[in-house]
Amino acid sequence: MFGATSFVDDALEIDSLAAQFRADLIGGAPPANDTYAIGMTLGAGRPGQRQLALYALESTTHVYYCDLDGSQAPASTWGESFTTDGTSYVTAPTVAATGPLENGPATIAMTHEPPEYSCVTSWPADSALLAGSIPPGITPDHVAFGAIGLVVRFDYFIWIHSD
Secondary structure, three states, X not given: OOOEEEEEOOEEEEEOOOOOEEEEEEOOOOOOOOEEEEEEEEEEEOOOOOEEEEEEEEEOOEEEEEEEEOOOOXXXXXXXXXXXXXXXXXXXXXXXXXXXXXXXXXXXXXXXEOOEEEEEEOOOEOXXXXXXXXXXXXXXXXXXXXXXXXXXXXXXXXXEOOO
């Protein structure tokens, strides 16, 4: 975890303007039909890379995620991405989202229904719901959420487990 953090009124406040923030939630693999959701309030952003993501990963080199990306300000994108080497990232599908990615409430949720997963956001996007196949070669053992280039108050994290 990087970036300045504090707890205020039961919320995790982070400042990732100068450094990336990521919180790993260790506790087992994302099983079938589980949903993970984060709710947050976005504050100031920096020029350049600005991103919010919810990840399923087995390591920093084997990960897939749902992300809001505001790096192309004033435009933003909403998408699903993955990497199997930690260097090359594949992004598909991606849709346009309202930018800039700052100063407002947002949610991101990821649902696992192997062999598929889906992502949904409350941030205004051309399609709030995206779905795709879990990338081959990635067997996640935990989830994480993170931010780059933004001040964010994480209001909640929810894990809904279905048997």
